[in-house]
Amino acid sequence: MIYIKSLHKYYGNKQVLKDINLVFNPGEVHGVVGENGAGKTTLFRSISGMENYKGTIDYTGGNIKNSMGFLPTDPYFLSKITGKEYLQLLCNARNIEITDFKEKNIFDLPLQQYAETYSTGMKKKLALTGILLQKNDIFILDEPFNGVDIHSNTIINQVLFKLKELNKIVVLSSHIFSTLYETCDYLHYLKNGSIVKSADKSEFGIIEKEMQASGIGIKIDKLNL
Structure with missing residues (x-):
């Protein structure tokens, strides 16, 4: 189990993560959604031990680095x-x-x-x-479906189901809501560095509608189509 308590992250004077509190249990797949720049990658890098932060990240299985596989958006x-x-x-x-x-x-x-x-x-x-x-035992996957062909997306979906069956902890991000509906047990909506809503599968639609309504209409209107 992973406990994240009062997690804050600053780059200089800019705060990019604000009081993040989350719990990830074995056998669960958690999705983190939000616009570009919301802080998803910074959150994942903090959990993976690649960023300094304020607050606590506790893993009941011991040293989290020895049990974690981190998939970055752009692997090097x-x-x-x-x-x-x-x-x-x-x-x-x-x-x-x-x-x-x-x-x-x-x-x-x-x-x-x-x-x-x-x-x-x-x-x-x-x-x-x-x-x-x-x-x-832990998989942090930053945009695992991005840039991947349809056949491979299907394989990744099946891999996620298998990891859940094996009681692993899985946290992923994606901009493709259909994959989130299919694979995740919980969604966390990250906006401007804060978790503004967490939901189980029965409320995924609420988060999707909130994201769609978050200024999108205003941005489209600016095009004067």
Whole structure:
């Protein structure tokens, strides 16, 4: 279980996260939604230990870094490292021994090719495969569906269902509400750095309508269409 209490984050004098309080339980999939710049990535990086913050993030399973797989929006890869070598590197970090990566290649990626030559979607699928092979207990996924083809989206959906079945903690962001409806148990609406509403599946529609009504009509009217 992850407890986030009174989480605040500042960049200089600018506050980007304001009094975030959340609880993530094993076997639950949580979605975090909000406009670009709302603070979703900063929240994920804070949970993953990649940002300093004020407040507390407690994980009942021990050191959260040893149990977490973080999928960034734009995964970074070292120059001249193949897909296979990247997967081997991530497995070595968790002392996971895998002799045949070909059978683990669920997205049919060209593992002998340099990862830096992959398309945006392929890079995301390689990074996701890597953290899955690590057998983590926590998965923080920043826009896992972004830039990924329809077939791979289906695979990712099924992976999320499997992680839930395995009692993992999953937190993800997405701008695609249909995938959130299908995969998430809870949604948290992040606006201007604050959680303005949290809802279970029965109230997802309320959050979607609130986001749609949040100044969108005014912005469209400015076009004078």
